[in-house]
Amino acid sequence: MQQTDKPKSDVEKMSLYSKSVRKSDIVLTLLIYFCATVTIAFFVLLIAYVVFNGIGYISLEFLTSTSEQDGILSIIINTLYVEFFTLIFAIPIGVGAAIYLTQYVKQGKLVKLIRFSTETLAGIPSILFGLFGYTVFCVLFGLGSSIIAGCLTMIICVLPGIIRTTEEALLTVPNSYKNGALALGAGKFRTIFQIVLPCAVPGILTSVILAVGRIMGESAAFLLTIGTGTKMPSGLFSHLFASGRTLTLHLYYMSGNGSVPDAMKICFAIATILLVLIFVLNILAKLVAKRFIN
Amino acid sequence: MELFLEKKKFFSQNKKIFLIMMLSILMLMCFLLPYIQIIINKDNFCVTGLDILAGSKLGLADAGDGACIYFPNIMRISVLLGVLSPLIGVLFILLKKHVLAAGSFIVGAITPIFSLLTVSDLKRQIVELNISSNRVYIGFIWPFFLILIFGLTSAVFSVWLNGGEKLAEAVFFCFALVSVGLVLLITLYMIISGLPAIIEVGVFNFLFGSEWNPSCGKYGILYLILASLLGTFGAVIVGVPVGVLTAVFLAEISSKKVAVIVRSIVELLAGIPSVIYGFFGMMIIVPFIRNVFYGIRTLSQRPVVGDSLLAVILVLAIMVLPTIISTAETSIRAIPKSYKEASLGLGATRIQTIFKVTLPAAKSGILSGIVLGVGRAIGETMAVIMVAGNIVNFPELLGSVRLLTTGIAIDMAYSSGLFRQCLFGIGLVLFIFIMIVNISFMKISKRGVQIDATNR
Structure with missing residues (x-):
């Protein structure tokens, strides 16, 4: 005890073992902790606020009521329509493009061009896709504001993501598998379909899950193309040509709508549903990716 | 078979x-x-x-x-x-x-x-x-x-x-060309539909005219451009320090378990739909601004209603956070261990090493994350539309603003004639901004890859 009370000599100060703590280090460490806390606190605040306010309004009746005022069944159906008909076109195109980029041509000007355009496509904001889809699909093709126009627009939005994730998945398939199949006399096409693709299924599944999330969260592209309809579908395919808002759009329209008495409660409820779905999709994607690594 | x-x-x-x-x-x-x-x-x-x-x-x-x-x-x-x-x-x-x-x-x-x-x-x-x-x-x-x-x-x-092999290759080739075709088509279409309006109004009048009043035939989008740029700039100013320091926390300071949790939180934040951010901003940030600045008048002598450039900046800052955190973290993790060891061996403290060695070495990766965030912020529509107020004003921090994206989204439903063409003109301007951001992102990230390659 006595030793520590003594004033330190210069030699002791320079010693490695009595390193003094710099003030700036403390400040910066605190700053780092502060920023990390802000990120996490904000997240907790957002989730808690939305879920706390929204969970009470969600009931079986709210989810399944066919009336336009107090139910969202028709809107859920619209969202499912958009998901299904977008993915059914986007997955084959995206996976096909990824196969071409990884299995057929790996270098050269053409591949560079394709990569460049995929990256560019990924960077274009969805409102511009909406503008494009509006003039091309709604006006030029005469589809009007309809679910199918929204789907066609959405294909463009999700394509880059699907291509990129699938490409990564295909690249992880060991070359020895392919060489083995080729050496056994299988053609290239059969090697791809029976060896490479089955090995990459979890990766492709991840890309599909991500695309599902993207479509569910999209709103700006739909704002200009899909219309505002809230009617229940009258026919399986005729509904494709009817206008119908998705969950996100319903949330947007409701938030600016003063005429519906429970508008804000509906908003919170939809936001909660969306958050839960995004959460579930995230976990699903993680589980699939984990299986992939194993 | x-x-x-x-x-x-x-x-x-x-x-x-x-x-x-x-x-x-x-x-x-x-x-x-x-x-x-x-x-x-x-x-x-x-x-x-x-x-x-x-x-x-x-x-x-x-x-x-x-x-x-x-x-x-x-x-x-x-x-x-x-x-x-x-x-x-x-x-x-x-x-x-x-x-x-x-x-x-x-x-x-x-x-x-x-x-x-x-x-x-x-x-x-x-x-x-x-x-x-x-x-x-x-x-x-x-x-x-x-x-x-x-x-x-x-x-x-x-x-x-x-033969079947050729057919398969041709089909895959066509699929791969889809994205090229789409980019060409979109570029062409943006120019074709946007240029006539800009020429009719006059390039200078359109870009630098400060009056946007379609009913009087005034189509100047200067304030829209300024609001978009300021909103993005502000979001970067607010979001980058928080994002980069959170990335430092994840990569260098936190324990593995905490990092896993925080990282999945960040991933989840990236997946949350923009309308939810907008709705959150509308319900929390806008009233907050209204209450804090209650009674203050803006430069144009309007009372502060909460829908403002500040709200836009805050919402955008939150939205670019996940992008910046994940890119910054990856690039910090990619720094060779020898750099850090050398610095620590010379007697620098851990914090000194982070700020003097690790962050400068990860500069290009962080920069590409920032550019990516800028691209995201400048194109964001739905979250912004709900908090911006959407009145065309000279952009001031507490005043209501209209941005390029919200300008398109709001007027599209009921515009016609030259007015609608001008919206496509706004689309073209936005497209040019995005292309500049995109191409600089590609340049920067490519340079980052080269630097990483020479390091190893």
């Missing part, structure tokens, strides 16, 4: 050639069927492909004597191409040039799309005959789609003549 072989047997070369011939004949016959349908006042005019080729005009008896519309030249050329291309295709098949045949079938299949582009021209001609445009309907009916399907099928069969 067996299935594949059997199919090969089932479709012998001769059968394929026969099928191609049949399909091309069907394709030609489609031009004899009704091709375009024009409905004026419930009177139905069906025009076949042959009509378009044979005569250059269509008489409309109802609209008065001698009233007629002329088919645009593009439409006639496209129909002619549609008739010729199956014939040329068959010729190529007989000459055993299968790929060229496929090409000509594809040209035949897409000719209807060219005729589609001329619909507006037809409509304009009808409107010039004093028929109200709401009573006119121009549509294409099923032969139109049949041509598309027959053309594509015969193209597939003619490539198949070269």
